[in-house]
Amino acid sequence: MTTETGVEATAGAKHRATGRPMSTGKAGDKIFSGAARGSGIFVLALMAAIAVFLIWKAVPALQKNEASFLTTEAWNPNATPPEFGIAQLAFGTVVSSFLALLMAAPVAIGIALFIAFYAPRRMTGVLGFTVDLLAAVPSIVYGLWGLYFLSRHMEGVSAFLNTTLGWIPFFGGDSPGKNSIFTASIVLAIMILPIISSISREVFLQVPRPNLEAAQALGATRWETIRMAVLPYGRSGMIGASMLGLGRAMGETIAVAMVLTFVPGINIHLLEDGGATFASNIANSFAEAGETGRGALIASGLVLFVITLLVNMVARAVVARRKEFV
Numbered sequence: 001m002t003t004e005t006g007v008e009a010t011a012g013a014k015h016r017a018t019g020r021p022m023s024t025g026k027a028g029d030k031i032f033s034g035a036a037r038g039s040g041i042f043v044l045a046l047m048a049a050i051a052v053f054l055i056w057k058a059v060p061a062l063q064k065n066e067a068s069f070l071t072t073e074a075w076n077p078n079a080t081p082p083e084f085g086i087a088q089l090a091f092g093t094v095v096s097s098f099l100a101l102l103m104a105a106p107v108a109i110g111i112a113l114f115i116a117f118y119a120p121r122r123m124t125g126v127l128g129f130t131v132d133l134l135a136a137v138p139s140i141v142y143g144l145w146g147l148y149f150l151s152r153h154m155e156g157v158s159a160f161l162n163t164t165l166g167w168i169p170f171f172g173g174d175s176p177g178k179n180s181i182f183t184a185s186i187v188l189a190i191m192i193l194p195i196i197s198s199i200s201r202e203v204f205l206q207v208p209r210p211n212l213e214a215a216q217a218l219g220a221t222r223w224e225t226i227r228m229a230v231l232p233y234g235r236s237g238m239i240g241a242s243m244l245g246l247g248r249a250m251g252e253t254i255a256v257a258m259v260l261t262f263v264p265g266i267n268i269h270l271l272e273d274g275g276a277t278f279a280s281n282i283a284n285s286f287a288e289a290g291e292t293g294r295g296a297l298i299a300s301g302l303v304l305f306v307i308t309l310l311v312n313m314v315a316r317a318v319v320a321r322r323k324e325f326v
Helices: 002-018 026-064 087-118 121-134 139-165 181-205 209-217 222-251 254-259 278-285 291-320
Strands: none
Touching: 026 291, 087 121, 087 181, 087 222, 087 278, 087 291, 121 181, 139 181, 139 254, 181 222, 181 254, 209 222, 222 278, 222 291, 254 278, 278 291
16 A cells, blocks of 8 residues: 555656646557557558659650640540540539539438438437438449439429529520430439438538537527527538538549440530539440540549549638538
8 A cells, every 4th residue: 555655646647747647547548549540651652652653654645645635625535646535524523423413412401401400309219310321222223213213204304494594604505415414413312312311410410519509599490500509500410411412523533334325525514414524424334445545534633633632622711711510
């Protein structure tokens, strides 16, 4: 007893002298710190390795390209001489992904709010589990559903939108169809909805209880409580969830390739058949591509990689401005 008391007194004296907190698990802290640091470094090294690989494989094809890679719409890497560009692919990818985000984000956030604050307690677990299950459905299932079910019912919807909103260039055109960028965007919206909803729901459930009770004590209704206490606190989480869903939409391959009909050239009329994205073009062209064609596809993948990084950097900057709610 005397020895232990002396040791503890000595440790306490060192703690008071140095002002540093007493540590009872230095070995565990060092292991955890090293593992966390190593994981972060590994992720950065992996991303750098992917970038180096894409550049290494893309440069030979880009050197043989006789057209402007960034502004050309045609994709003929197997021609003599090869001519290919990413203008149409970039347009289709960005437009379809952002259109899917515009459709999915409000619905997903509404579902998250309903499950977190409006649904009866007995239904909360079932509803949350059901929404989360949508994220486990394979992409090819969504593609088959879009091809054999959704597309058949899109001709009437496209014609209605063309008649009603035809004065808007995106909904204009002379021949609205069923295998358009708009149809692909609906499929993408359904695919990213569970991701946004699940993350947003978890963020809403982390709102400090005193914040909710303070708003209710002031006489706020349930919606006013959500508007004043929940949404400001969860703004950064909602943005992060939306950007994660946007990344999923940009990289989706099979579902878009099955629904979207390839037609050369950029068409701003989103209701007309035709279009292409980076991922769908890679899926459709890789099997018959030659050496230069494979390099061209890898170069397009490199551009998609850069676009995704830029989107995430912008999202990170937006979230950083809302640190007061984190």
